[in-house]
Amino acid sequence: MPGSGRRKPLKQQRAIETRNAIILGAAAVFSRVPYAEARLKDLASESGISEGALYFHFASKRDIAFEVVAVQQERMHGALTEVLSRGGNALDKMLSAYAALADLVASDVVVQGGIYLQNQPGTELADATNEPYLEWVRLARILVLEGVEDGSVRPDVDADGAAEFLNALFIGAQVLSNHADSWASMPVRMRSFEPLVRIALAPASS
Template identity: 35%
Template sequence: MVKQERAARTRQALIEAAAAVFAQEGFAAASLSTISRQAGVSNGALHFHFASKNALADAVEAQACQRLARITASVPARPGPLLQQVIDATHALMDALAADIVLRGAFALACEPTRARQGSPHTHWQRWLEDTLRRAEAHGALARGVRAADAARTLTAATVGFAVLGADDPSWLARTRTTALWTTLLPGLAPRHDLPRLRSTGSHPATPHHPHPRP
């Protein structure tokens, strides 16, 4: 049991170190020796857990997808326009990116054309956005002429852009930036009669993000 716990801690340290290095240097420039040094383990320990840099990047993305799923699942459905749920989820994602290096590293990997991937958080995010916006469209909660798929692609591009820029400049992840994004987009996305009920600031103030599930 002690060996298993130590192995799990080592694996997690490697995932977090890899995410940090990927966010700072990119996938192509990142070296396994830099990742192992940042994790405080030997190269041998790294290769025991991960056969290659690509396998390590896959693990970063897989863990980020799990965390993203928890974020979207935690956004409550509220009475009123469905777009508020999308606004709240966007704020929750940006708050999490500011606090969670695994999410930031995975979103940085999404922009890397140099490797094959099994799944990325921005793909999961786009799918969630499209599913939610299709429900909004079906309920007449999108402006006339706005298609859910187009809106989902626009929001995905904007939020992935904020995430990538935020790796170098954390101000891109500030709630004021997300609020400004929604203040700009809402007049074109929402029916006019819903605008007074939509809060571009989000329904709630920021809450601390816990990257690991609580026991």
């Protein structure tokens, strides 16, 4: 995972601010336009700095993209663990996890940029970009199994299939939301899926 982690100490406060501004501006551009069509000129102007300054903080355009993805991962991970630490049965936790992520996606430009960057297989970026998907699937699988145990999920579901099912749903919602209105409708969309997911996974009722 290149791009993650500080290279230099960054001695001045001003530098840190600039660095953050770059990540923010870059994410904004990357969330609107495919990586290869994102112009350095735009990253710079969106960040309010000169083009050359980018290279004081990052080694290349590629590195900037990696950093955006890294921050996105961090934030999504943060949101996730926060939600999962709350009480409730596994199914509820799962659904509120997706809801929380949907909120994050709708509101956080860096997350949007990171997501869109990941949706471009075959790019220079491919490497740093493939792993996350697998991680989500793994997590979902764990939650499904947990749900079977605590009774919130039907015992006859295929854990792997269900995990991918949830993931496909989430990713599809991202793509559709992006197409529709740049992720603004993401939370609504996910919420509208909830009842169907509940029916699909929850025990026959009671």
